[in-house]
Amino acid sequence: MRLVWVVAILLVVAMAIDWAVEKGKEESQRLAEKPRSEKYIVGNLDRGKGAVAAISVHDYKSAFIQYKLTKNANPKSLKDLVDAGYLPGGSELDPFRQPYELKYEGREAIISSPGEDRVRGTPDDRVERVVIE
Numbered sequence: 319m320r321l322v323w324v325v326a327i328l329l330v331v332a333m334a335i336d337w338a339v340e341k342g343k344e345e346s347q348r349l350a351e352k353p354r355s356e357k358y359i360v361g362n363l364d365r366g367k368g369a370v371a372a373i374s375v376h377d378y379k380s381a382f383i384q385y386k387l388t389k390n391a392n393p394k395s396l397k398d399l400v401d402a403g404y405l406p407g408g409s410e411l412d413p414f415r416q417p418y419e420l421k422y423e424g425r426e427a428i429i430s431s432p433g434e435d436r437v438r439g440t441p442d443d444r445v446e447r448v449v450i451e
Contacts, residue, residue, distance in 0.1 A: 428448075
């Protein structure tokens, strides 16, 4: 009689384990098929745009230095770099559709993008500084 009870308990345990494994597979499949949330996708997109803005600001810095070495003068605006052919046309706006900015402070030229929040002077700004003489 005990043998019957042991076999019955083992069958119940095996069925419970099989059920749990199947539920786990179903849950994994459901999660794999679930589309990513819009906030997750938009957040990654903004981070990617921030990286592009940082690279572009660095390109502006390189173009600024080339302009200065070639023309022996500082550009008055970033448009001068585009007009002189150091940067392609249409590159005046960052990926957030905000204009890049060139300003002079003392012995530095500061090239910046307002970043993801589109507000200048905040921590997410992309900034490059060039020391000028």
